[in-house]
Amino acid sequence: MKPFSHRWRAPAAVLAVALVTTALSFTMLDPAGAAPLGAGSYATSRPAGGAAPVACAGVSANPRLYVTGNAPAGAVPTNDWWSSLLYKRDNASCQFSAPLHAHPMSFQPAGDGLGVSYTTTPTISGTPTTVGEYHYPYSREFTLGVAGLSSPDVKVDGWTDWTVSPYWAGNGRTLRATIGHGLPFVYAQVTGGNAVLSFPSTPAVWVNSGNRVGFTMRGHDYVAFAPTGATWTVSGTTITSTLAGRGYLSVALLPTTTSTPAAERTALADSYATYAHRHVTGTTVSWSFNQATSSVNATYAFATTAREGSGGGTVASLYPHQWKNLASGTPITPTYVSARGPMRTLVGVSSFTTAIRFNGVLPEVPAVATSTGADLTTLGTLLDQVANGDPLAGVGNDTYWTGKGLGRAARLAEIADQLGRTTQRDRMLSAIRTRLTDWFTASAGKTQRVFAYDAAWGTLVGYPASYGSDTELNDHHFHYGYFIAAAATLARFDPGWAAQSQYGAMVNLLIRDANSWQRSDTMFPFLRDFDIYAGHDWAAGHGAFGAGNNQESSSEGMNFANALIQWGIATGQPAVRDAGLFIYTTQAQAIQEYWFDSSDSNYPAAFGHSTVGMVWGDGGAYATWFSGEPEMIQGINLLPITGGSLYLGQRPSYVNTNWDELVRNNGGQPTVWPDVLWSFRALGSGGAGDAALAAWRANPGYPPEDGETRAHTFHWLRNVAALGTVDTSVTADTPLYAVFTKNGARTYVATNATANPVTVRFSDGRTLTVAGGRTATTGAFTWSGGGGVSNPPTGGPTDPPTSNPPTSNPPTSNPPTSNPPVGSNRLLVRSGGALSTSAGGAATTVTLAAANGNWDGTPHNPATFTLCGLRGPVSGTTAFQLHVDAGGAVAQGVQARVSYDPAGTGTFSRVETYAYFATDPVPGTEAYTQAAGLRSSSGTLAAMTGGCAKLEVWNAIGNAPTTVRVDATATEGRQSTVTVPFTVS
Template identity: 60%
Template sequence: MKPPVPHRRTPWVLASTTALAVFVAGLTFTAATGTAEAATVGAGSYTTDRVGPLPTGCGEMSTNPRQFATANAPAGPIPTNDWWSSLLWKKTNCSFSEPLHAHPLSYQAFTDGLGFSATSTPTISGTATGVGEFKYAYSEDFRVGVTALGVPIVKVDDWSDWTVSPYWSDGVRTMRATIGHGLPFSYFETSGGEANINPTGGSPTVWSNSGSTIGFTIKGHDYVAYAPTGASWSVSNGRITSNLAGKGYFSIALLPTTPTTEATVRAELAATYGQHAHAHITGTRVSYAYNQASGTVNTTYGFTTEAKQGTTTKTVVSLYPHQWKALTGSTPLTLTYPSARGRMKVLAGVSEFRTSMKYHGVLPELPAVGTGSGADLAQLKDQLAALRGNPMDARGGDTYWTGKGLGRAARIAEIADLVGDTETRTVALNAIRTTLNDWFTAAPGKTARIFYYDENWGTLIGYPASYGSDLELNDHHFHYGYFIAAAATLAKFDPSWARQDQYGGMVDLLIRDANNYSRSDTRFPYLRDFDIYAGHDWASGHGSFHAGNNQESSSEGMNFANALIQWGQATGNTAVRDAGVFIYTTQAAAIQEYWFDADDENFPEGFGHSTVGMVWGDGGAYATWFSAEPEMIQGINMLPVTGGHLYMGYNPDYNKVNYAELVRNNGGEPTVWRDILWQFLALGDPDAALSKLRANPGYTPEEGESRAHTFHWIRNLAALGQPDTSITANHPLATVFNRNGSRTYVASNITATPLTVTFSDGTSLTVAAGKTATKGAHTWSGGNANGGIDPTGSPSPDPSETSPSPDPSETSPSPDPSETSPSPDPSETSTPPSDSPTRYLLPAGGLAGAGTPSTVTVAGAGGANRDGTPHNPLVFTSTGLDMTYAGGQTTFDLFLDANQAVGNGVQARVSYDLTGDGTFDRVETYRYFATDPVPGYEHYTQNVGLLSSTGTLGNLSNGTVKVEVWSAIGVNPTTLGIGDQSFVKLPYA
């Protein structure tokens, strides 16, 4: 057996055929101390005081990340994860840049100018059954500069959606270049000397030099330089120079590959490109629209140009495979460029181009058509019940592993809801709510499980961070995608929690940090992690690997995109939803091309693999950051498996190819992450996957998985078949499956009103409120996404299902005075101030005016789960009250300190006996508050929300109010500050 390997990357170490070591010296950090400054966002908050490590680099990068931007550069936070970010984020090359892989060209900045590389033949290393990689590595052909130029630092003068303008100035000479994704042209503006092209890859072969245009070849790559009319080019000792007729601008184009190198063909291409050589690109901008009615995503890639000479404003661009396969309204030329992503096709004479892609829908979870009854339902419910004690099963306290736990709990909640297991659903939702509330609250003195906003970098960092999410700004979309997805599940069942004045604002900040969807929001860079032109995310951005940026887990990137769709739909935020649909649809196409190469067109011959574990700027690797095991190299692009990962089944035959390679490379069936790999296989061959699952009941679940979810997923795909991409729907949470020609139409309605979904083949499906429904081969309706939601949006579960009548021996003991509260002093409990609704918790168990400062101990829960069930509670009571109900709700502020204890959670219940007859007419049980292991008080307030409530409030006439406080979870005691600290404010005049 191969032992399970901890999942995720180890910074700077790549399990690949190339040994790569990067040394970062002199990095020191002193943890911040004192009280963190909290910025409130609704009921949540983040800190603006530094609590952990920050991004680092050359000079004063940690505090001044704009030091390598000129005064002309766009205002706001710097883009940190773009293909060119190493120009700004100088981490290991403190003067210039790392190689910049723009495709079809690569560049690198140096003291004397800009280097060009057009590597067209890949280097392949490794084996076809083990780790291996292909690289179109930076290999310089020439440098472009100004004669005698020598600068200490190259800065950035401008950027747009997929272009950048590096800038050189030595005080006498200047040069400004503009380069970009998909651009065969590079544009230059110079002053202080002659423009020069200095070959560094061998002597150039000049095949045309006429007037302002010169054509030359270096290392088999054809280039043309275009100077203004009236200028000429000179060649001396291989160096090409021009005074540019004093006009200070020129451009250079890489010509596409052709079957022939005849001079006439070159001349024709040079003339064609020359028509657009002086329409300098000054900016690029994407716009997208999700057409819900047709189920399409229409994207426009626009170019802004300046006519330096003549009137032509159109340009020449080259498209990646995911773009040209979806191109609409234009026909690409037959001309192509080789690249690390496959053939790029040329469009000439354009100011924009458009793509149209089908959006095939996502689901909160697969419908339970195969596990909705009989023995399979019994098995699933047993597996769900086994998860109640630990739905998150978090393996660590950082943002990544907390996120994994949240993702696990969200899957459990969704499945439990579908099959009517409200008890497990409630437990899972409570775990999500408690965890998110904790992370979304920056209490005084709190330094862990907290989000910090750094204004200089324009980023929100969660601490404890992991895998470079702080120092490198790695993986924010990976980590935060889990948080957002879990929040979307919670929002379905508790919409009040997701309001902007509650915790929805904090969720939105996480979204904007990883991929800010609003250009008007200057707190974060626009679409930080998503490379607009390349069509996929980048996990890191400083490029200190000589290979450009990289992204390993494309599927965790898709988890983020799906989370945006689910959250936007649950909260009615169409801007978030549409951003998610755009990223999801575009990236689904990119993954099929660049991670899976499903059409077998893009990976170079001789690579020997049907998939890569990592995509790099200059190629791809059958490898991961953390393991050389085939299960993990392939599985890292499959997890997590959710209803938003159906794109992995768009080419079902490929799933079987991918799995077969795994078995081949592994020398047999997988022994780790088997559940993940079987679930991927189920999207291509569900019967085989189900057979493997049933034959191996003792497998070890992957760290973010559960047996219940794996069985639910595979068993239901065995009934449904594979995703049917020939049909779309007019609803974002809808899709179609096809098994042997029989279709099942599926839609999920998470609203409170019925919904009718229409599919592109004319089929319509009516879905009841809070249900997932199917039609066709399987007709089924299940789930209750709004079950138990009272008008305030707080869950009010059926007591018979979620809050069973407690055993008196457990819930109503005669408390030990040493553990709870003594019998209240009548002077404090019977005669409180009659005119004050604010009641302090007093040492003798009363509720009255402020008393002597004191503390009392809330006993631990003894390791059991006491959620909703008082156990050895502290009791505080006020009697003989005559007060008029003023409307509103109970509020409170309890001062809690668990010291350094981990895993504690304190809960409160407030009960009202309106007439003093011994019967409580209104009982409010609040969700427990998870305390942190940092000494110092935290504030437990009503903002955690109601767990349950019974009865209604009214006027108090000789009434009684009772407050009970106990430990819902945890084995250690918690200190409660009373006397003049903790208080409850009654909703009475």
């Protein structure tokens, strides 16, 4: 199952989010060829057939259509909590926006002004063991407007790091409001009429004195502040003021409840009144990394303009990930209810600072327990199965699936380097280099594997695009994070390729598109995908959903952040590294709070889940865009597993809680993505690492997740089981480190990305000398091979390396071209989900899960094998020979489906499903061929133009697993094959 598929579809949950579609609109940029950047280049026009961002009216071609002249110049921001104000995709009349969930308040513009909501009672669907959601939906409590205002639309008059200023004009009246994350105030300026607060029912007014009026709606207390000398008139369902002709006001939400004493409510109103006319006119984040203490400090600053009087400061409400990491200051006691949990408030501040400990990342976990003996043999065999061919064969051609393939190859390169298998390492690096170089080279007429810059939207889109990365500007940080991470691995071994004068500038371009760290960047917005104040990414470019914006795979967001850290270090770019550190540390805290709720304090009690698959602007969902299976709901926030995934283990007891929910909701152990889930479980406490490894050993024929390999999963599980849990109490003075604890003993790990030896100092006094380009560990482990040094304790705090590991040299052989000509229409079935023209090293098997039902004609837990890059006209018909074995099981039926995607776009236009094959109960393989008969087919065959063939095999009937023989050599015989109906060139 592909993550992020069907972006148009509501999540697999009970509570639907209202979506309104509009007519599609595609525009082409003026053709201008390719722009060189270092040794690479990018297209300056969309390739033929490439889709533009989709929006209503003329927004597709001109996103500044709904931006006033006062707004900042340069690229417009997308992927924000307020993006639907200017990216008017789903508003049929192109007028206003979807609800804007700022927290603690939510807003929705209309023709007469700004609707305001504060919802404290969630709506909850599903049960604690099923797909379900919780939401704090927008529900208008009043509208802030101008008497007689009738605006045809709302525009954006300005924005800062976490605020936005919508603007209305009509019938001789104007309204400008400023709203933002963490602001309990709405600030407004009006012209042409009296300020009006209009209500759906009569409000309860509890004070009306001078320029202040206090009122309650749905149990929520507000205070409206007019200028000094002005008064308020209350009449039924409206409250109005002339504002003494001065044209400004503010409305504050108080953190009070119906049980708050009147005196306390008044005191709060008085404290807020001091800042009512100090309008927030700017917000800015800055960050710094203290390497000596491994701390990332982030300062959130507010600029204010005094509409009357003088002085500065404001009232700021903080999310849990912020107030739990405050460097100084004490919030007031009352809290606001929000979809993210309780918000605590600082009164009278111009800024606040968070200080978050960074517990390190690694290029890969060290091979402390797979460096000798039987497990080394096991790992070597698994590595041979996937690292001796083209690691990118069979991956999709779009940015997401190319990225997954690059990430998979990078993991294999890191493992091969640790084991001293330089030939396999260099093969992986060559494949990465070739594919990245292809993507980073544009030319006239090139339509595949090309990045194109859209100057109107200020964005870089890779084609083929997928999952709305072009039409909705979705997921750029997800897709590009894999590219950047693979480039970081390559850069450590081939720094010349990664130089800015070569292809490094193209890697930086991808970073700048998704999350530019440069405020002065004229091509891209500052931190496009990262919500600075909310502390996490948003995936949707437009955010035009009733529930606000959303993000599913927080872990792929962390993959991007880790990639920035690794790339910045490998290429000597501290600004890139530090941007990655800010995003990584901040989002790691946000994940623990909002995706995991590991403190059990943020989700509504009745929701009943310990995790969500998706975070929405107004809530969360135990659901995904693509599946209702618990393994995928929980697994999508774990993958990919890399040396940057150790943040998942910072609270080991919660890992156990998350795993227990998975097993409970799944009705047993995982059968989908078990490798990803085992890798997460290994980070838990109480022997979870050993249990995860035991699960792997008991089921070695499991189907790997598309971005994983058995080699990497075994490497991770075996070594993490030996290392123990992540120890967050000790830090180091380098970003590339980790500390683990098992049975009371610590193991220290550090990587040196430079050419010269370094001594790493840990906060508990331990030091570790690391050779250039190596990883070193302490602990009673035996080491052999390259990639690192492992040393037993010597009795003192310093453990110097005692062996000379092989140096890491860039590959010197000519790398293969990307997607080389296939050359034959007879494809061999290989482990790792591949079809290939080359045989494996030795026969093995892939296990098909038991049907436990009737799945005749419908793939169920299939083993999938793919090859792309096919070219040639239609010739002949499909044939296959699969060597299958049911052992001694009776009443089993294996079924196959073969599909063809002529252009490699992800659309399989020809699908052939064959009748299942009834196996015998005698040990030994049987040949299942196309002679079983064609059960059904759809579509027609078409010439292959870089297309893909896919084989799916599953058990249609029966209650026992079966196997398919794969990787067999010609000498061994009984090779499982698929012959495709094309004259392949």
